Amino acid sequence: MTLRLVLVDDHPVVRDGLRGMLGTQPDFAIVGEAGGGLEALAVVEAVRPDVVLTDLRMPEPSGGTLIRLLLERVPTVRVLVLTTHDTDSDVLPAVEAGAIGYLLKDAPRDELCRAVRAAARGESVLSPSVAAVLLARVRPQAPADTRLSAREREVLALVAQGRTNREAAAALYISEATVKTHLLHIYAKLEVPDRASAVSAAHRRGLL
Template sequence: MTSLRLVVVDDHPVVRDGLRGMLGTQPDLEVVGEAASGTEALTVVAAARPDVVLTDLRLPDPSGGALIRSLLERVPTTRVLVLTTHDTDSDVLPAVEAGAIGYLLKDAPREELFRAVRAAARGETVLAPSVAALLLARVRPRRPLSEARLSAREREVLALVAEGRTNREAAARLYISEATVKTHLLHIYAKLEVTDRASAVAAAYRRGLLDG
């Protein structure tokens, strides 16, 4: 089995050591480099050409969106997955605009991190729920309910939720990551103007979006 090649970027040695040890428990994930600053990250990534760069945002220069943009300019084939403690507008928006494919918080469970790395390598967007909600609030104009439309995949996710499936079960049925299911659910909540699974199912039935 071919391993996914990763570079870890964080200015705290303990964090880098912890991530290297944790990621190293997975047979399909291999940490091929690490960096403590933006400048070092550019050098390491250019040499290692990893599949995924797992990076904090607030680093010695360059950092944030500027670092992500520079990484992708040097190695366009790599995917940049942010792993940080910060989820404010001033952190999230520049990172996403610069090309980060995912944005996780450091309190994410290890299994979620593993799934996110694999999903990022496949080119799938992975967002922490709080980050997804922030982006939806900022970039999606508020539309009347009559104009909201669920995508085919969102309907599939919602149908499985209506059957009582968990996020993990829905992910397995649709061959996508659990994090992607969570993101679809956030999109559904925003479109139906609800805040939870039960309300989403009820609203979908009322509007004829689900059979039954």
């Protein structure tokens, strides 16, 4: 099955780069591009793609407003945010508007391709720093607790050994999805964006 994609970004060089990366995938077809919100609405309504990859800050409408309008006009489309911004003021409106995923532009090509396929299947995809923002927001009244649970320590110890999520899941007899959830909790508690930073922070704090 070929996934039909529309690229939305006000920087032509960014669209060129995305087209170069994604266009080489045999199951992707770039069926439209736009440099701003109004153009994006027209293009998406005309070609009705499977996935829209969009930046947040560009000529209006943009951000959460653009995402909301895209979904109103083409309810079947999946909107995947690809941006450089991961602050509360960017993440929360986008997710609340209905974005199925939120990645940063420094994501590796393989991760981006996996995210597009996951979005097309209706699966949420979040960069670790974005997930940390959302986790902090859903428990805003809770006191900060940086203590790791016993299971989180086990997961982090395996990650420190270089184990993949799948290998850690097998070692602990849990699902890979559960490992990912534990990692998100670890990132939030240690206030770090990724695996390497989590291991480094844990060593500094004597948690490993």
